[in-house]
Amino acid sequence: GNSVTQMEGPVTLSEEAFLTINCTYTATGYPSLFWYVQYPGEGLQLLLKATKADDKGSNKGFEATYRKETTSFHLEKGSVQVSDSAVYFCALKGNNRLAFGKGNQVVVIP
């Protein structure tokens, strides 16, 4: 079935550092891939998405590229800010199936 795997554990980094959160997926067919962000006490919000292989999603300085050959959709940002502190979820949607990764807590220290 469809599944999404995110790297284990929280991510703590300093302001202006480079952020990478790994996401790999297993799916039949050609799913769409998403990154959602959850700020404290709130629901999830879409950060970016990609609907086919080699598509790059981008928003607010974040980017992720749909890599079919490595079944990955890693999230990157070149220079994080304190306001980027949140939980980030990788998600997949395909064939009426939905799957979310376990999420990564990102803490940016001033």
Added chain:
Amino acid sequence: DTAVSQTPKYLVTQMGNDKSIKCEQNLGHDTMYWYKQDSKKFLKIMFSYNNKELIINETVPNRFSPKSPDKAHLNLHINSLELGDSAVYFCASSQDSGIYNEQFFGPGTRLTVL
């Protein structure tokens, strides 16, 4: 202005009680969802409705029963609440059930079972 709203925001109740959580979306979307988020932030799909028809029904105890009176509403009723039901429940909607459409989430309902 709220796109996806849920009530109540907090719900504290005793084991064995029955409770409901309501969800409404004003986006004109056809598809709605219920998710459960546990204390470790793990998010699990429970149900999905498209145009009032159930399309996703994951392995969820029969004590949980969704009801969609119309496209804009998806309520969740829980019978005989147990300690393990304590979690944050999120409602979401998307334009339709197609794979290209993102979901819009409500603010969540934090359920605490004592």
